[in-house]
Amino acid sequence: MKLAPFQKTFINLPSNCTHMKWEDWEPFYLRIVREMGYSIEEDRKSAELLRSLLLEGDEYILREELDAVIGRKAYVFGAGPSLENALKEFDFSDGTLISADGATTALLDFGLVPDVIVTDLDGRISDIKLANDKGSFLVVHAHGDNRDKLVSYVPFLSRILGTCQTEPLDIIYNFGGFTDGDRAVFLAEELGAREITLVGFDFGDIVGKWSKPSLKEHSLVWESKRKKFEFARELLEWLEKNGRARIEYLSPELMD
Numbered sequence: 001m002k003l004a005p006f007q008k009t010f011i012n013l014p015s016n017c018t019h020m021k022w023e024d025w026e027p028f029y030l031r032i033v034r035e036m037g038y039s040i041e042e043d044r045k046s047a048e049l050l051r052s053l054l055l056e057g058d059e060y061i062l063r064e065e066l067d068a069v070i071g072r073k074a075y076v077f078g079a080g081p082s083l084e085n086a087l088k089e090f091d092f093s094d095g096t097l098i099s100a101d102g103a104t105t106a107l108l109d110f111g112l113v114p115d116v117i118v119t120d121l122d123g124r125i126s127d128i129k130l131a132n133d134k135g136s137f138l139v140v141h142a143h144g145d146n147r148d149k150l151v152s153y154v155p156f157l158s159r160i161l162g163t164c165q166t167e168p169l170d171i172i173y174n175f176g177g178f179t180d181g182d183r184a185v186f187l188a189e190e191l192g193a194r195e196i197t198l199v200g201f202d203f204g205d206i207v208g209k210w211s212k213p214s215l216k217e218h219s220l221v222w223e224s225k226r227k228k229f230e231f232a233r234e235l236l237e238w239l240e241k242n243g244r245a246r247i248e249y250l251s252p253e254l255m256d
Contacts, residue, residue: 020176020186020239022167028238029165032178032231036224040166042144047164050142050150051172059158060171061137066161066191069115069137071096074193076201077103077114078181079123079210081218083200086250087112095197098188100180102210103200104131118184121149124213132157139163139187141180142172163187176239182232189243198236199250203229 033040054060073095077083079102087110099107099114102123107114113134120141121128132138138157142150142164154160162172163183175190177183181201188196200208207225209215221229240247 022174025174025176028235036227039144043164043166046142046144046147046150047166047169047172049147050140050162051169053150053154054160054162054171057155060160060162062171063161063173063191066137069096070188070191070193072193073195074098074188075197075199076100076184076188077107078198078200079103079208080200080202081206081208082202083208083210086199096193098184100184102212104128106210118180118187120146120180121153125153129157132159137161141183177235179228179232182235185236186239189239189245194245196245196247197250198247201249203233
């Protein structure tokens with residue numbers, strides 16, 4: 001089921017792209033920086049820091065190493081409130097499992113180890129580390145305000161692909177996308193998935209309890225989170241229109 005159309009003015013991007021290149025992503029990025037109040041320079045410093053940490057620890061992987069992990073069919077799990085019922089009622093054994101940050105906790109609770117975790121290290125680190133130890137590949141994202149987390153956690157993790165939201169730096173990639181959830185979808189598309197089902201992508205007024213370690217229950221959306229939802233939906237609609245994969249949403253209505 002597709003989400004209802006999102007009413008927003010879209011950037012005029014090329015319609016003949018098969019995936020998002022830097023020149024396509026840059027207009028989105030500049031608008032995100034402006035509207036969210038981020039610093040391009042801080043984002044760049046974070047990307048450089050992640051690069052140096054990965055080179056120092058030698059636990060990084062290149063995109064080619066994930067090509068064999070991402071199959072033709074992929075499930076991407078967000079942390080929306082519908083995630084729990086989806087994990088109870090549906091079988092996801094026929095595709096690659098990609099969790100967005102905090103959604104990893106929910107998957108582990110249901111006995112599922114994601115094949116790939118896309119994270120800015122904002123979720124429950126103990127669960128991300130546990131899944132990593134059990135075989136999950138990590139796609140760790142650098143942005144201006146998570147440098148402390150990069151320094152604290154990257155040295156203790158393994159099988160890491162580094163990403164950033166500024167210009168890519170050899171082993172630090174930028175496949176497009178803004179939040180952990182939509183970046184995970186862009187990653188799946190870039191690495192070869194042709195059927196992508198989004199699970200727990202609710203984009204509503206309630207934020208799932210897995211979104212932040214500090215949340216004990218589902219919570220009302222706060223303003224910065226709502227803005228992130230808006231950008232995520234816009235980016236996913238761009239990918240539906242311009243990408244190669246068929247993207248579908250596992251509707252919360254199916255689980256009522």
